[in-house]
Amino acid sequence: MKTLTIQGPKPKDVSIARIGVYCFLILCSLFFLMPLYIMIITSLKDMEEIRQGNLFYLPKNLSTYAWPKAWGTACTGFVCEGLKPGLLNSFKITIPSVIVSVSLAAINGYALSFWRFKGAYFFFGLCIFGAFIPYQVMIYPLLRIENILGIYSSIPGIVLVHTIFGMPILTLIFRNYYSNLPIDLFKAARIDGGNFIKIFFYVILPMSTPIMIVAVILQITGIWNDFLLGLVFAGRENQPMTVQLNNIVQVDFGVAEYNVDMAATILTSLVPLLVYFFSGRLFVKGIAAGALKG
Amino acid sequence: MPISNSVEVKNLFFKYGTFKGAVNILSEMNLSIHKGEFMVLLGPSGCGKTTLLNCIAGLLDLDKGQIWIEGKNVTWKEPKDRNIGMVFQNYALYPSMTVVKNISFGLKMTGASKTLIEKKVKEVSELLQINDLLHRKPSQLSGGQRQRVAIGRALVRGAKVFLFDEPLSNLDAKLRAELRYEIKKLHRDLDNTMIYVTHDQIEAMTLADRIAVMKNGIIQQLDNPKTIYNKPNNLFVAGFIGSPGMNFFGGKLDRKNNALNIGNTKIKLDPYDYVSKPQQDLEVIFGIRPEDITLNSNSSISIEAKVELIEPMGADTLIWTSLESKPLAIRTEGSSELKLHDTLNIGLDIARSSIFDKKSEERL
Amino acid sequence: MNLSRLLFRNLAAKIALLPMIVISLTVFVGCVIYSIIFSFTNSKLVPVFDFIGWFQYTRLFKSRKWDVAVENIFIFGFIFTIGCLILGFLLAVFIDQKVRNESLFRTIFLYPYAMSFIVTGLVWKWVMNPTFGLEHAVQMWGWESFVFDWLVNRDLAIYAVCISAVWQGSGFVMVLMLAGLRGIDEDIWKAIAIDGIPKWRAYFSVIIPMIRPVIVTSVVLIASGVVKVYDLILALTGGGPGYATTTPAMYVMEHFFNRANVAQSFAAATIMFISVIVILAPWAYWEFYFRQRKEQN
Numbered sequence: 001m002k003t004l005t006i007q008g009p010k011p012k013d014v015s016i017a018r019i020g021v022y023c024f025l026i027l028c029s030l031f032f033l034m035p036l037y038i039m040i041i042t043s044l045k046d047m048e049e050i051r052q053g054n055l056f057y058l059p060k061n062l063s064t065y066a067w068p069k070a071w072g073t074a075c076t077g078f079v080c081e082g083l084k085p086g087l088l089n090s091f092k093i094t095i096p097s098v099i100v101s102v103s104l105a106a107i108n109g110y111a112l113s114f115w116r117f118k119g120a121y122f123f124f125g126l127c128i129f130g131a132f133i134p135y136q137v138m139i140y141p142l143l144r145i146e147n148i149l150g151i152y153s154s155i156p157g158i159v160l161v162h163t164i165f166g167m168p169i170l171t172l173i174f175r176n177y178y179s180n181l182p183i184d185l186f187k188a189a190r191i192d193g194g195n196f197i198k199i200f201f202y203v204i205l206p207m208s209t210p211i212m213i214v215a216v217i218l219q220i221t222g223i224w225n226d227f228l229l230g231l232v233f234a235g236r237e238n239q240p241m242t243v244q245l246n247n248i249v250q251v252d253f254g255v256a257e258y259n260v261d262m263a264a265t266i267l268t269s270l271v272p273l274l275v276y277f278f279s280g281r282l283f284v285k286g287i288a289a290g291a292l293k294g
Numbered sequence: 295m296p297i298s299n300s301v302e303v304k305n306l307f308f309k310y311g312t313f314k315g316a317v318n319i320l321s322e323m324n325l326s327i328h329k330g331e332f333m334v335l336l337g338p339s340g341c342g343k344t345t346l347l348n349c350i351a352g353l354l355d356l357d358k359g360q361i362w363i364e365g366k367n368v369t370w371k372e373p374k375d376r377n378i379g380m381v382f383q384n385y386a387l388y389p390s391m392t393v394v395k396n397i398s399f400g401l402k403m404t405g406a407s408k409t410l411i412e413k414k415v416k417e418v419s420e421l422l423q424i425n426d427l428l429h430r431k432p433s434q435l436s437g438g439q440r441q442r443v444a445i446g447r448a449l450v451r452g453a454k455v456f457l458f459d460e461p462l463s464n465l466d467a468k469l470r471a472e473l474r475y476e477i478k479k480l481h482r483d484l485d486n487t488m489i490y491v492t493h494d495q496i497e498a499m500t501l502a503d504r505i506a507v508m509k510n511g512i513i514q515q516l517d518n519p520k521t522i523y524n525k526p527n528n529l530f531v532a533g534f535i536g537s538p539g540m541n542f543f544g545g546k547l548d549r550k551n552n553a554l555n556i557g558n559t560k561i562k563l564d565p566y567d568y569v570s571k572p573q574q575d576l577e578v579i580f581g582i583r584p585e586d587i588t589l590n591s592n593s594s595i596s597i598e599a600k601v602e603l604i605e606p607m608g609a610d611t612l613i614w615t616s617l618e619s620k621p622l623a624i625r626t627e628g629s630s631e632l633k634l635h636d637t638l639n640i641g642l643d644i645a646r647s648s649i650f651d652k653k654s655e656e657r658l
Numbered sequence: 659m660n661l662s663r664l665l666f667r668n669l670a671a672k673i674a675l676l677p678m679i680v681i682s683l684t685v686f687v688g689c690v691i692y693s694i695i696f697s698f699t700n701s702k703l704v705p706v707f708d709f710i711g712w713f714q715y716t717r718l719f720k721s722r723k724w725d726v727a728v729e730n731i732f733i734f735g736f737i738f739t740i741g742c743l744i745l746g747f748l749l750a751v752f753i754d755q756k757v758r759n760e761s762l763f764r765t766i767f768l769y770p771y772a773m774s775f776i777v778t779g780l781v782w783k784w785v786m787n788p789t790f791g792l793e794h795a796v797q798m799w800g801w802e803s804f805v806f807d808w809l810v811n812r813d814l815a816i817y818a819v820c821i822s823a824v825w826q827g828s829g830f831v832m833v834l835m836l837a838g839l840r841g842i843d844e845d846i847w848k849a850i851a852i853d854g855i856p857k858w859r860a861y862f863s864v865i866i867p868m869i870r871p872v873i874v875t876s877v878v879l880i881a882s883g884v885v886k887v888y889d890l891i892l893a894l895t896g897g898g899p900g901y902a903t904t905t906p907a908m909y910v911m912e913h914f915f916n917r918a919n920v921a922q923s924f925a926a927a928t929i930m931f932i933s934v935i936v937i938l939a940p941w942a943y944w945e946f947y948f949r950q951r952k953e954q955n
Contacts, residue, residue, distance in 0.1 A: 006360065010370045035785060130682060136926075138690065140705075140923065141688070145689075225772075225777075288833055382845040399855065400853030
């Protein structure tokens with residue numbers, strides 16, 4: 001009987017299904033990578049080649065003209081200092097905003113998980129509801145409020161706005177994370193004599209590293225990439241990179257220099273892309289955790 | 295091939311991992327399971343029992359060897375072509391489908407006609423008494439009902455061999471006992487070959503026709519429950535089976551006098567049935583079960599001891615004492631009149647004891 | 659329970675949550691009410707309380723621009739949601755097939771999400787540039803009659819927006835779907851193998867029903883993003899050609915800053931707000947109702 005000889009692992013058949021899976025994934029990868037590829041090669045071409053040449057072809061003569069121009073001399077409106085000021089502004093906006101919004105959300109999540117009181121959940125629900133309201137409904141009144149407070153068109157102004165709009169989702173993911181911590185830890189700390197603040201700093205905060213990282217990554221990318229809020233609330237001297245970028249590209253007068261435009265887009269994306277590449281797995285976890293457990 | 299073997303595992307090797315980091319889960323595994331037999335694979339976590347089951351099912355690809363089911367070489371066959379059914383720890387019923395759909399889904403995939411499917415579903419649901427559950431969803435069923443539906447799903451495709459992957463592990467003690475009884479009844483009624491994986495030795499003892507006790511991918515002993523209990527092959531099997539466990543003592547075997555020296559205590563071994571009598575004096579481990587020890591022995595073999603702890607267990611009582619400064623547990627029926635520090639004259643039933651070579655841990 | 663006990667019990671937590679409470683009330687409730695109230699006025703440059711009833715709304719609904727904006731948000735919303743759901747789901751399913759280099763693929767599909775909407779808009783604007791972009795490239799390859807001028811075509815521009823949006827958003831949905839797929843008990847897959855169910859059929863009849871909550875969450879999150887979309891369109895088309903790709907969000911912003919007609923903006927913003935409520939309310943109710951039921955069990 002021939003079957004007597006069949007033994008050992010089944011021969012791996014390279015089935016059509018398997019090939020199909022890889023084909024699909026590779027085709028999709030091409031679709032997703034194409035714009036990045038074009039960004040890079042266009043920034044390395046000179047305008048002559050861009051005009052005559054093919055969008056997809058590699059540069060025949062490598063030209064780094066676009067890069068210093070995008071960085072230091074491109075015109076963003078009346079000023080021609082490139083993206084450089086925008087970089088500093090983006091940092092000035094992002095760093096305090098991340099710190100304030102994440103800290104506040106952590107305390108909120110902590111208070112909601114361990115120290116419930118009547119009505120807390122009502123306001124929490126209200127807060128979550130706020131995450132879905134379109135910005136446009138709240139921008140103008142917010143502007144007026146900040147004007148009254150004297151912080152409109154300033155760094156504190158934009159930091160406040162980012163904190164407000166970031167609070168719902170961040171509080172949600174902190175709360176979900178904390179509610180999955182063992183409550184016995186908290187009870188033991190209370191018996192040991194801890195109060196609200198002590199327990200937070202000595203017990204909860206040391207255990208918060210994973211979710212802190214996730215929240216920080218989400219906020220860094222979200223705030224750095226923001227355009228509208230920075231445009232409205234940061235003030236003319238503090239415009240973030242995204243706004244500068246838009247100004248460079250959308251010139252109404254003069255000649256459009258596409259290589260400079262593309263170099264500028266890459267520069268603007270560098271920080272969030274780097275953050276993403278170095279912490280990709282955590283980024284993924286953060287999105288899933290925030291959205292799924294909610 | 296003798297057709298009386300329902301399932302045969304031949305020379306099976308299974309590795310986990312690749313190259314240098316690979317771990318041999320199963321090596322040279324050979325096992326024959328008879329038609330209609332209830333075979334239990336018993337062992338601690340990591341012993342390879344679940345891996346073996348998954349290889350038999352075709353869910354895992356083995357590295358070397360063959361699997362034969364009902365006289366056919368199924369080594370390269372897909373699980374669905376092996377004519378098997380499987381019941382999982384969490385039953386794995388399709389949550390969004392009703393009981394009827396759950397049972398008939400597999401059959402529908404084979405292209406069977408609607409009338410045939412209806413007929414088979416009716417047969418199976420009558421046999422398992424799940425007629426009035428047919429239109430419920432799994433979330434609306436109790437543990438026992440889910441188990442029956444899981445079995446029905448396998449039955450309806452005419453599976454000849456049933457595989458069970460620790461189906462009772464997640465349940466509380468009472469439900470476990472109930473469902474254990476149902477599985478045993480099912481085996482009696484259906485008479486299919488059943489291969490059952492568990493780490494619970496009580497399940498193994500009550501359900502099995504034969505038990506394969508496994509450790510580190512190797513079958514330590516393959517026997518019926520009675521033999522495994524009374525004549526364990528090695529130290530591991532002896533310690534794994536039985537609750538409360540066997541008492542163990544280190545000692546020296548005096549071959550000339552056929553006696554055992556445990557410290558200052560000397561025990562005559564005349565009633566002991568050797569597998570192979572050793573040629574010289576040896577360091578051994580002596581094992582005796584708590585129920586094979588008598589409290590007030592009137593025979594010549596009698597050891598003096600004092601009661602140190604009493605554990606009333608309801609139907610019996612466990613008396614703790616010590617022999618040569620090591621704890622010794624004695625089981626006695628009913629409740630005991632003994633008090634702490636009472637003196638005992640304990641007798642050991644040598645014929646029912648076990649002696650193991652200390653180095654090889656094998657039974658002597 | 660007297661008032662002081664009510665107030666001082668758990669005081670620290672109440673103080674800690676004060677910012678959240680204040681913000682929720684002032685901004686999420688207060689500002690919305692503010693906008694609604696002033697939509698009933700005739701304010702131009704600054705909000706003035708000169709009440710004129712439904713005037714702004716009638717003007718809104720007569721506006722051709724608003725019609726286009728609403729039509730666009732429906733087209734965009736539908737295509738964007740369905741596109742992201744299907745592409746995200748397929749990407750998740752295929753990645754989950756024990757492919758090698760899974761994390762490489764995941765990185766490739768998700769990196770667009772780490773980029774700003776402005777960047778996405780500008781890059782796709784360049785790619786779809788009729789003179790120098792895709793159209794020109796394909797024509798150079800020999801297909802001389804190839805045309806891809808969607809960006810300057812009034813009827814097709816909105817679809818160009820959809821493509822770039824799906825490119826950016828599918829990765830996010832993929833991550834959600836993947837998490838959902840990975841949450842499925844491995845034993846279910848074993849049962850499927852033993853039952854002999856073909857894989858595609860299994861996804862259809864067993865798996866998709868099992869990840870229904872994830873799908874619902876994805877739809878809600880995608881939908882909440884649809885109404886907010888602004889940066890992307892501003893960068894890609896500026897709302898054009900003409901106002902062919904304008905949206906309610908752009909309409910609102912325009913009337914705030916460029917056209918100095920704040921009351922009209924408030925009216926448009928109020929309509930946006932109401933439509934979000936209308937979509938969200940049934941979902942929120944269903945979520946909480948079901949969660950109550952689940953917790954009772």
